[in-house]
Amino acid sequence: MFQSFDATSNPGQGPDRLAALRDVMRAESVDGVLVPRADRHQGEYVAPCDERLAWLTGFTGSAGFAAVLADRAGVFIDGRYRVQVRAQVADVFTPVHWPETGLADWLKHALPGGGVVAYDPWLHTVEEIAGLAKALTPAGIALRATDNLVDRIWTDRPGRPTAPFYAQPLELTGESAAAKRARLTQDADSGAWVITLPDSIAWLLNIRGADIARNPVPQAFVVLHADATVDLFAPAAKVAELGAHLGDAVMPRDPDGFAAALAALPGPVRLDPKSCPQAVRDLVTAEVVETPDPCILPKARKTEVEIAGARAAHLRDGAAMARFLAWLDAEAPKGGLTEIDVVTALEGFRRETNALRDISFETICGAGAHGAIVHYRVTRDTDAPVETGELLLVDSGGQYVDGTTDITRTVIVGEPTAEHRDRYTRVLQGMIAISRAQFPRGIAGQHLDALARYPLWLAGLDYDHGTGHGVGSYLSVHEGPAGLSRRSTTPLEPGMILSNEPGYYREGAYGIRIENLIVTVAAPAGPDGRDMLAFDTLTHVPLDRRLIDAELLSAPERDWIDAYHADTLRHIAPLLEGAARDWLQQACAPL
Structure with missing residues (x-):
């Protein structure tokens, strides 16, 4: 339900582990070594036995890599982790903003006289090594395939998973x-x-x-x-x-x-x-x-059976989320709740469905300033109280045999500020723009991403992550190749399930993200017969109406919100009773 730093991700051990790795480098006569967050299968997620990056550096994010040289060690992270990495790694490691700074450029600057950089060929793809070699060879930097040098010093490395298929x-x-x-x-x-x-x-x-x-x-x-x-x-x-x-x-x-x-x-x-x-x-x-x-x-092109399963899973999950949000609305104003309390309660509501196989990722629950850490994971050391007047960001999901869910809701405890309402509404406008989009076949996520950002751009604001990712069918919550981001070049097709999750993050203060899952569907042809696509929303969970500034909304945006809440009430109310059903009726009232 929540993480705590253990022997495999202890930032306090970073200096000693880095020194031991450098001893191995000297013995191997190499000038550097690459430490990716990867395993032999090249999936996005890795088992504890393959958490080499976390073991060495303390950084526990789901993406990143390190490059260790004799005089410096860089931890490369993208925009999601720039706050998190500073809190997790010891000062012997330097955070490097990636992809703004590429690995090849960093190595060429750090090794101006050339050198030899070791890598484990099981942990890097063909494309990665080809690209690095092409960029580094003219600079006199050679890549050398070796056994894994981190494994030589990781003496208490966990065993491999053994559960049957x-x-x-x-x-x-x-x-x-x-x-x-x-x-x-x-x-x-x-x-x-x-x-x-x-x-x-x-x-x-x-x-x-x-x-x-x-x-x-x-x-x-x-x-x-x-x-x-x-x-x-x-x-x-x-x-x-x-x-x-x-x-x-x-x-x-x-x-x-x-x-x-x-x-x-x-x-x-x-x-x-x-x-x-x-x-x-x-x-x-x-x-x-x-x-x-x-x-x-x-x-990525889900079958009709898989889409029907996703719809059923989202109804089940939506009812669990409604029970959770009703509980949160009742309990948070009393005081005494912490982030771990919220995470524990939410998983409990999902387990009460008697259909949950697992959560679909470690729940992100960020109160106040923690909400600005895009992939924040609460630990016993960081567990913060849920305070009145603060925003609470909860990004979570469930694994059910018929579908995978992923939903984010940001709520206010007490009364929001004018800034809270402005930023929340702009994020919501971006989510609505994606939800309402119709587009010709051949359009990719990179073409739609700006729709979600435009309301924020008007205020000089933005967010440093993609707008959406693909989602599997009782599989990985992050699934390629389609997505909604500047880097998503795969044309969208019917049956593709995506997340729709714009956000805004003010470091040290709060974070806002609103996320629904959507499925790509055929839309009516245009007047010239053009083949069109659109999105159908799978997620049915109320938005926090207290955070919506209706004056910022256009009439079609207000209509979308009211229609979404009416649809949510129609689908979810029959699955609830008592206080939770009463809460849902109020939460889904028209603006």
């Missing part, structure tokens, strides 16, 4: 694993695909796992052959119960044989350079064809 039934996926394999290989007459991403493997084989906290993905490697057969490289104990589900066309293999199997593959061997570890590319001896992971786009 399990089947995701056809009634929840809408397409059998056999049909998926046949669809992906229908145009191939030879060769194979090597797939390393856990959520791609989960989708392809209709299986789930428990290798990563909060994300029901299986850590394995897959070779998908042109004849639609599969070699599944995973420990025997993990697949022991899947025989009937996998069928004869999927052959479990010992992971220790993966390297030899790669070397023996006939060409063409298809690899995704954006997700395939460099080590895999190095082991393949046949012809290599770089191509996108074949599961990425089909997985």
Whole structure:
């Protein structure tokens, strides 16, 4: 329910651990070493045994990396973590704003006379290493593949996850694993695909796992052959119960044989350079064809069954959220609540559904100034009281077998200030703009992102994260390739589920974020017959009307809010009773 710093993420240990790593560097005759937040499968999230970045530096964010040299150590983080990193790392590490400062540029400045930088080829993708080598070689900086140097000094490293994989039934996926394999290989007459991403493997084989906290993905490697057969490289104990589900066309293999199997593959061997570890590319001896992971786009285009499951999960989750917000409205003004109390209560309401498999990520609950830390995670050391007159930002979600949820609500305890209402309303206007958008096929998230920012831009304001990310179907809460951000180039298609979450953050004071999940749907054709798309909102949870400045809103924006609340009341009220239902009726009243 909440995190506390432990042996794997203790900033106080940073200086000693950094010194020990530098001893290893000297023994290896290298001038630097790269420490990414990554594992052999290149998924976004990692198991405790792979939290090398947190163990070394103390930084626990979900994205970032370090570059350690003899005289400096940079921790590279994006806009979501610039407040957090300063609070977590010891002063022997220097935060580096990324992507404004690229790793190659930083290394060239730090090693003007050239040098050798070590890296673990299992923890970096083909694309990463190719790009770095191209930029660094002219500067006399060489990359050297080594075993993992951090592992040499991490003597109490946790063991690997051992929980077994399990089947995701056809009634929840809408397409059998056999049909998926046949669809992906229908145009191939030879060769194979090597797939390393856990959520791609989960989708392809209709299986789930428990290798990563909060994300029901299986850590394995897959070779998908042109004849639609599969070699599944995973420990025997993990697949022991899947025989009937996998069928004869999927052959479990010992992971220790993966390297030899790669070397023996006939060409063409298809690899995704954006997700395939460099080590895999190095082991393949046949012809290599770089191509996108074949599961990425089909997985993002949810089936009708998956969309129906998402709608059911969001109704269930919306009722839990309504009970929580009703409780919070009653209890917070009394005083005595802390962030941990709020996190604990919210998970309790979700568990009362008797359908929750897990939360979908560590709940973000930021009171007052903590709300300005975009991915803040409360710990026993940072647990803050929920004070009257402050904003409280709660970003949370649930994993249900029929869908994954992700929702953020920002609420006021007591009376808001005029600034609170202005900023909240501008963020809400941005969310409404995305919700109401209609756009031609071929449009990507990068084209829509500005719609969410425009109300803030008018006031000279902005936020340092994307507006939205893809969401899986009882899979990862962050799912590629589509999103709503300046970097999202994948055209949106029907069935893609995205988050819609603009925000505003005033460091040291408060944070505001409002998030619904939306699904891309077909829209009526334009007058010239143009093929149009739109978004349908999945999330049904009231907004805090106390924070809405109706004078800032246009008539269509006011109408959208009233219609959204009427729809929420219609869907959620039948699932509630008593005080929670009464609260919902008041919360959903027209502006």
